[in-house]
Each structure stands twice: as C-alpha cells, then as structure tokens.
Amino acid sequence: MGNYLAEINGLDDFKKVKFNKLNELAAEIREFLIENIALTGGHLASNLGTVELAMALHYYLNSPQDKIIWDVGHQAYTHKILTGRRDCFNSLRQKNGISGYPKCGESPHDIMGVGHSSTSISAACGLALAKKQLQAKGDIYAVIGDGSLTGGMAFEALNHAGDIQADINVILNDNEMSIAGNVGALSNYLSNLRSDPKFKRAKEDIEFLINKIPRIGSTVSNTVSRVKDALKYSFIQGVLFEEFGFKYLGPIDGHNIEELIKYFKEAEDFSGPVLLHVVTKKGKGYLPAEENPDKFHGVGPFNIEDGSTKKRKDKASYSQVFGESLSRLAAEDDKIVGVTAAMPAGTGMNIFAEKYPERLYDVGIAEQHAVTMSTGLAKGGLKAVCAIYSTFLQRAYDQVIHDVAIQNVDLTLALDRAGIVGNDGETHQGVFDFSFLRPIPNLVLMAPKDADQLQDMLYTAVNYQGPAVLRYPRGSVNGNYEPKEFKEIEIGRAEELIAVKAETKLTIIAVGSTVYPAQKAAEILNNNGYQTALIDSRFVKPLDEEMILKAAAGSENILIVEEQVLAGGFSSAILELLNDKELKKPKIKRLGISDQFVTQGEMAEKRAEYDLDGRGILKNALQMLDQNREAKSLWPKKND
Ligand SMILES: Cc1ncc(C[n+]2csc(CCOP(=O)(O)OP(=O)(O)O)c2C)c(N)n1
Ligand SMILES: CC(=O)[C@@H](O)[C@H](O)COP(=O)(O)O
Numbered sequence: 001m002g003n004y005l006a007e008i009n010g011l012d013d014f015k016k017v018k019f020n021k022l023n024e025l026a027a028e029i030r031e032f033l034i035e036n037i038a039l040t041g042g043h044l045a046s047n048l049g050t051v052e053l054a055m056a057l058h059y060y061l062n063s064p065q066d067k068i069i070w071d072v073g074h075q076a077y078t079h080k081i082l083t084g085r086r087d088c089f090n091s092l093r094q095k096n097g098i099s100g101y102p103k104c105g106e107s108p109h110d111i112m113g114v115g116h117s118s119t120s121i122s123a124a125c126g127l128a129l130a131k132k133q134l135q136a137k138g139d140i141y142a143v144i145g146d147g148s149l150t151g152g153m154a155f156e157a158l159n160h161a162g163d164i165q166a167d168i169n170v171i172l173n174d175n176e177m178s179i180a181g182n183v184g185a186l187s188n189y190l191s192n193l194r195s196d197p198k199f200k201r202a203k204e205d206i207e208f209l210i211n212k213i214p215r216i217g218s219t220v221s222n223t224v225s226r227v228k229d230a231l232k233y234s235f236i237q238g239v240l241f242e243e244f245g246f247k248y249l250g251p252i253d254g255h256n257i258e259e260l261i262k263y264f265k266e267a268e269d270f271s272g273p274v275l276l277h278v279v280t281k282k283g284k285g286y287l288p289a290e291e292n293p294d295k296f297h298g299v300g301p302f303n304i305e306d307g308s309t310k311k312r313k314d315k316a317s318y319s320q321v322f323g324e325s326l327s328r329l330a331a332e333d334d335k336i337v338g339v340t341a342a343m344p345a346g347t348g349m350n351i352f353a354e355k356y357p358e359r360l361y362d363v364g365i366a367e368q369h370a371v372t373m374s375t376g377l378a379k380g381g382l383k384a385v386c387a388i389y390s391t392f393l394q395r396a397y398d399q400v401i402h403d404v405a406i407q408n409v410d411l412t413l414a415l416d417r418a419g420i421v422g423n424d425g426e427t428h429q430g431v432f433d434f435s436f437l438r439p440i441p442n443l444v445l446m447a448p449k450d451a452d453q454l455q456d457m458l459y460t461a462v463n464y465q466g467p468a469v470l471r472y473p474r475g476s477v478n479g480n481y482e483p484k485e486f487k488e489i490e491i492g493r494a495e496e497l498i499a500v501k502a503e504t505k506l507t508i509i510a511v512g513s514t515v516y517p518a519q520k521a522a523e524i525l526n527n528n529g530y531q532t533a534l535i536d537s538r539f540v541k542p543l544d545e546e547m548i549l550k551a552a553a554g555s556e557n558i559l560i561v562e563e564q565v566l567a568g569g570f571s572s573a574i575l576e577l578l579n580d581k582e583l584k585k586p587k588i589k590r591l592g593i594s595d596q597f598v599t600q601g602e603m604a605e606k607r608a609e610y611d612l613d614g615r616g617i618l619k620n621a622l623q624m625l626d627q628n629r630e631a632k633s634l635w636p637k638k639n640d
C-alpha cells in the first residue's frame with residue numbers, strides 16, 4: 001500500500017493523487033477510519049460505506065463552490081478527512097474536538113450543519129433557487145441515505161424540487177439499512193430497483209422503444225398511451241422518481257469511483273433535478289461491521305481484532321429498563337402497542353419487539369407520523385406507547401399539540417435521551433423538552449430519578465387517562481435495577497426525600513437525573529452542619545404546588561436543579577408558581593443550562609461543566625449558604 005493519506009491536508013493535495021491510485025487511497029482511508037473510531041467511537045459502519053462516494057464527489061467537484069450537503073452527516077468522515085481535518089481525527093466527538101457531523105464554522109466545505117435527518121434535499125433546493133436568482137456558479141449535490149429518505153421532509157423537498165425543476169443532484173446512498181433494517185414501501189421499491197433483473201435493461205433503450213410507438217387515431221391512441229404507461233412502469237428504472245420530475249440514474253456501484261464519476265458527468269447533461277441511485281454496503285471492508293451494521297452504526301471504543309466493545313457495560317440503561325418494563329406490562333395487557341421512528345434498539349423497543357414483534361410499529365424516520373399514528377392507535381382502542389429521543393420529538397411539536405393534547409388523547413410518549421447526551425453534540429442534546437412541553441395543556445410530564453421510578457412512571461403513564469410524557473436520560477440508570485412490582489404514582493405528587501424542618505437553611509428541589517447528585521450534595525451538607533432539605537419533584541407538570549409552597553415558606557434558600565435549559569423549564573415553573581401566589585420569596589438559585597447550545601463531550605464532563613453533578617450542586621449550595629466555604633473541601637476525595 002502507498003502512503004497517500006499522510007500527504008493529504010486538503011482538497012488540493014487530494015486532487016494531486018493520480019486517478020489510478022484512488023483505490024489505494026480508499027483502502028488507507030478505511031484503515032484510518034477503523035483505527036481512529038476504535039479509539040474515539042463514532043459512526044463507523046455508515047462511514048465505511050461512503051469512502052469511495054465522498055472521494056468521487058470531491059475528485060470530480062470543486063468544493064466549496066460546488067456544494068455537497070450530507071444528510072444527517074453521520075457518514076461524512078471521509079469528506080472531513082479530505083477537506084483538511086485528517087490530523088484532528090483523534091479528537092472526533094470529544095470535548096473541544098471536531099464534530100461527528102458537518103458543522104458550520106468547522107470548515108467552509110461543511111455547507112449545512114446537520115445531525116437530524118432528511119434535511120438535505122430542502123437545503124439543496126434553497127441553494128439552487130438562490131444560485132439561480134443571484135446567477136451564482138456551482139453544482140449542488142445532496143447525499144441522502146435510504147433511511148433518511150423515509151423522513152417526511154425528504155418527500156416534501158422531492159415534491160417541490162421536481163415541480164420547480166430545481167437544478168440539483170440528489171445522491172441516494174442506498175445500503176438497505178437505516179440504523180436497523182430500513183422499513184417502508186419506498187424501501188421495498190428500492191430493493192426491486194436493485195435486484196429485479198428486468199430493471200437492469202438499459203433505460204435509454206426502453207425509452208427509445210416507447211417513443212417509437214406511433215401516435216395514431218384518437219381511440220387507438222388511448223390504448224397506445226395505456227400500453228406505453230404499462231411498458232414504462234414495467235421497464236423504466238426509477239419511474240417513481242421520474243414521476244416526481246427527477247431524472248433517475250442508476251443503480252450505480254457506490255464503491256466504484258470511476259463509475260460514480262461517469263454518472264456525475266452524465267448528470268450534467270440534465271438541467272433539472274437528477275436522482276443518482278448509488279448502492280453501497282454499510283460497514284464495507286471491516287467484517288464485524290459488515291456482519292453487524294446496526295451494532296457498528298454508532299459505536300463506542302472497540303477492539304479492532306474482533307469488534308468487541310472496550311467499555312464494559314455493568315449497569316442497565318434507561319432504555320433497557322423501559323423496554324423490559326414495557327414488555328412486562330404488555331404481558332398483562334394485550335392492548336399495549338409500541339411505536340418507534342427508526343430507533344428500535346436505541347429506545348429499547350427492540351426488547352419489546354423480541355417478545356411482541358407484531359405489536360411494535362417501526363414507521364421509519366417519521367417522528368411526526370409516529371406521534372399522530374399513535375393518536376390513531378389510541379382512538380382505535382389500543383394503548384399506544386411511542387418512544388422517541390427527546391431531540392427528535394422536536395420534529396413533531398405540532399403533532400403533540402394538535403393531535404395529542406388538544407384532543408386529550410390517552411397515550412404515552414416516552415422521551416429517551418433527554419438531557420445532556422454527550423458526544424453527538426449540539427444537534428442531539430435533549431435539553432429543551434421541559435420548556436416546549438410544559439406550556440401545553442392536558443399533558444402530564446414526569447421524569448424518573450432511577451430505574452425503580454422509571455418502572456413506576458411507565459406504569460402510571462400507561463394507566464393514566466390522557467396524554468402522559470416521561471423523559472429519561474441516555475445511558476446507565478442511577479442506583480440499581482431490578483424488575484419490581486409496578487406501583488402507581490399519584491399524578492403531580494412530589495416526594496420529600498429529606499424533610500423541610502424548622503431549622504432548614506436550604507431546600508434543593510430536583511427532578512429526574514439531577515435527584516441523585518442533589519441527594520449526594522444534600523447529605524454532605526447535612527453532615528457538615530448545613531441543614532438541607534431535598535424534594536424530588538417527580539413531575540414537571542403538574543407541579544406539587546403544596547409541597548413547593550411549603551418548602552418556600554420554610555427555607556431561606558431554595559436551589560432548583562434541572563438537566564435542561566433554564567429558559568421556560570422546571571425552575572421557571574417554580575418561579576412562576578411563587579410569583580403567582582405572591583409569596584414572600586426565599587433566596588432562589590437555579591442550576592441548569594444557560595442560553596447556549598451544549599457542545600459535545602462525555603456526558604459526565606458536560607454535566608460537570610454546567611454544575612449538574614454532585615460536586616457542582618454542592619458548590620452552588622455552599623455559595624448560597626456560606627460565601628467563604630470552598631466546595632472542594634467538603635467533597636469526599638474518592639467519591640464523585
Ligand atoms: C429526525 C431524526 N430521526 C432519527 C435520527 C436517528 N438516525 C440517525 S442516522 C439514522 C439512520 C439513517 O439511515 P440512512 O440515511 O440510510 O443512513 P445509513 O446509516 O444507512 O448510512 C437514524 C434513524 C436522526 N438523526 N434524525
Ligand atoms: C446519527 C444519529 O442521529 C444517531 O446515530 C445517534 O448518534 C444515536 O445516538 P445514540 O448513540 O444515543 O443512540
């Protein structure tokens with residue numbers, strides 16, 4: 001193997017590589033990806049699949065004048081390497097390091113900041129319209145996966161782009177996979193395009209033949225036109241896209257740079273939108289990833305020899321507790337059904353599906369549809385439990401208001417990955433849900449502090465007659481996990497973990513993931529003579545007004561902690577309550593996320609940055625109580 005990669009510090013260097021050496025470079029890039037992601041973690045399988053595609057695009061195009069927009073962006077590592085970021089790859093997804101996604105500001109070649117799916121065709125469409133109006137130069141390419149094409153926005157954009165004949169090229173990167181196997185009618189259609197031998201007939205030949213059929217007399221012409229249509233539907237590849245106004249080219253071997261470039265050239269002959277159907281293999285070149293593309297979709301540090309993960313998981317995750325609890329509930333109630341928007345494993349719904357495959361609906365990357373379809377399931381008499389990552393529920397905000405809350409529909413929304421998510425960075429943090437859900441009438445909103453509470457809250461939500469939302473964090477549960485007997489929690493009832501007493505100096509009010517660290521801080525404070533009470537609010541809506549008002553009346557200081565933005569969230573709700581009751585307010589301090597996007601880093605690291613760990617809570621409590629005391633001196637040395 002040559003040593004081409006070491007010389008590549010940007011596109012100029014890349015373009016100097018001889019065409020007949022590109023395959024050697026591709027092999028080097030694959031090795032580089034595997035070695036680096038084995039250390040940092042990242043989206044390995046998707047990136048192994050797009051090495052040649054990214055190379056072909058950058059070899060042929062002239063970025064950034066020509067614009068490449070990566071959908072989701074989790075497959076754009078080769079693009080990052082070629083555009084001058086090779087030597088930062090050891091910082092991928094780490095605090096202050098390069099992002100795992102294209103990110104504006106990181107490079108002029110990252111045209112769109114991404115992380116959520118199905119945005120690329122819309123962005124390309126806008127760029128094409130701007131280019132036309134401003135008479136600017138440059139080709140516009142959107143690269144979208146077959147999974148991301150299941151998202152509604154992608155269809156909205158195809159619809160518009162085809163109609164206005166936007167001058168864009170859409171590369172459909174078809175690897176037959178979303179994170180899990182891809183789903184949906186479109187996915188079935190793509191399978192046919194890839195595999196059915198009759199579609200292999202040269203498209204131009206068929207079109208030529210159809211056009212040869214003479215146009216004659218009106219009665220005959222109707223029949224001829226029907227025959228033409230039938231022929232067209234039988235033989236023309238990509239007719240669905242053609243009907244949308246796109247020129248379809250493909251299927252194209254996405255691991256053959258020469259073939260890719262040949263088709264890019266061919267696309268230039270058309271002035272309107274072109275869809276290039278590129279077939280790739282997820283995980284290409286690394287056997288463990290080829291065999292298990294879902295495991296290697298997003299992976300933590302791993303051992304290259306066998307693909308085994310480096311960090312041992314000794315504790316259950318919230319998603320696992322959710323999946324197992326839902327399965328236990330479903331065993332007792334056959335009306336319970338699950339809904340996921342392309343995240344069965346991420347949300348723990350795969351556990352439910354193992355037991356009840358016919359009761360889980362994976363709708364693809366379609367959060368809006370998932371929420372409204374859950375409404376339909378509920379109205380039809382079932383108990384729908386729809387699990388979505390907090391960040392992706394942002395897509396379905398109107399559906400929550402319009403289709404769920406206004407109609408007071410009896411369903412459960414389980415928001416996974418709520419709060420700080422870590423290495424995915426700004427686009428994936430689930431730090432807005434308290435604020436965007438709290439103003440919505442009829443919703444009940446709760447957040448478990450640990451595995452026990454998650455079990456009880458799920459049980460409570462499923463039995464509650466109306467829309468109930470529970471939100472819980474990414475990763476391991478606080479405390480231990482044992483499947484337990486379910487207990488219903490009284491809606492809106494907080495729990496006083498350390499009682500407010502006459503001598504209480506400070507009351508900490510926490511919710512969800514912040515309760516355990518708050519408890520640790522409160523214990524240290526009490527052990528050091530600072531009388532501290534602790535309330536686990538459990539609910540963000542409705543609040544336990546009685547308990548909070550009592551705490552406010554009985555404490556000189558209140559510290560409110562939430563893993564969420566401060567604007568409009570849990571602490572805002574408490575401030576509003578105290579204000580509306582015209583209570584003489586105690587001194588109040590709020591801990592949460594200030595008005596900024598949370599950047600990437602390990603979850604613990606980021607929590608510490610916002611003082612949301614035990615140490616940070618203790619520090620802030622002491623600052624309220626005793627300006628001169630240092631938190632460091634109280635925090636036990638070995639215990640974090
Ligand atoms: C709105 C939204 N929902 C869910 C996700 C989670 N997600 C990230 S990548 C992915 C699968 C994408 O599949 P595809 O586009 O085919 O790319 P591949 O992973 O196959 O390369 C999903 C579901 C997301 N990023 N955005
Ligand atoms: C690209 C994307 O959106 C997902 O792959 C995401 O990175 C998954 O995050 P989790 O690792 O938290 O499931």
Ligand SMILES: [Mg+2]
Binds near residue numbers: 175
């Ligand atoms: Mg795919």
